[in-house]
Amino acid sequence: MSDNRVDIPELTSENFKFWKESILLQLGCLDIDYAIRKSEPNITDNNNQADLALYEKWERSNRLSIMFIKSKVPADVRGSIEQYENVQDLLAAIEKQFQTSQKSLASTLIMKFTSLKLTTVKGVRDHINKMRDLAARLKALEVEMPDSFLVHYILNTLPPQYGPFKISYNTHKDKWSIDELLTMCDQEEGRLILEMGESALTVTQGKRPVQAKQRGNAKMQPQADIKKEFTCFFCKKKGHLKKDCVKYKGWLEKKGKSISLVCFESNMVDVNYNTWWIDSGSTIHVSNSLQ
Structure with missing residues (x-):
């Protein structure tokens, strides 16, 4: 034996x-x-x-x-x-x-089959193989699905990024088998991933985060942590800038003067905290570091 x-x-x-x-x-x-x-x-x-x-x-x-x-x-x-x-x-x-148990199993597999959805661009091959396996198990339980139905159903479980791909199939004269669908979806996944990488490169081009510039590949600090490092030049407390300081605004009201600052945050990323300052005449000075 x-x-x-x-x-x-x-x-x-x-x-x-x-x-x-x-x-x-x-x-x-x-x-x-x-x-x-x-x-x-x-x-x-x-x-x-x-x-x-x-x-x-x-x-x-x-x-x-x-x-x-x-x-x-x-x-x-x-x-x-x-x-x-x-x-x-x-x-x-x-x-x-075990006949009764098989009927219950068929219902369970059908519910699992209809609930499968792909939520990301990646993993389309594993997603299709899971659905093929469930369809094969259902077929063994005498619940058969034609390949044409299976191809259409799998396409409907793909995320919106595959929308043009679905339209291309619907307008195509030939029908795909499951193996052909798997091959085509695999190629489309590669194209979408490459396209997403190029889009991310375009968005981030020309912008170098302070943390990445100073620490190489180190992760950027959360915005809340960066804000905690700000020090007010008027009251010397951390957590806010001088223009947001309540004591500073009260001092300006007593002096009979007002201040209005307008700046772009994108211009403040690579600027030191002491680059901008205001003298008693409410005049804004810019250091040579901005030139």
């Missing part, structure tokens, strides 16, 4: 068909599946030696097959199955017990 061993999974409500196929394959490799393929011979007083030898072959196959099958059935399932003297009756009883 060790020379002809076949991996047999533990019997569950979800894998009865695969379990049965593994059992039959193992019995065939051991050459003891004769009783499964042939009915029990009738033995009478008129049988000759050939008939008796054939019966002995069937009896040995039947006995060993029953013992082998029972050893591959979980204890909780084994207790709910009656004792059978014929291996064919035993397999039929096990299959009957």
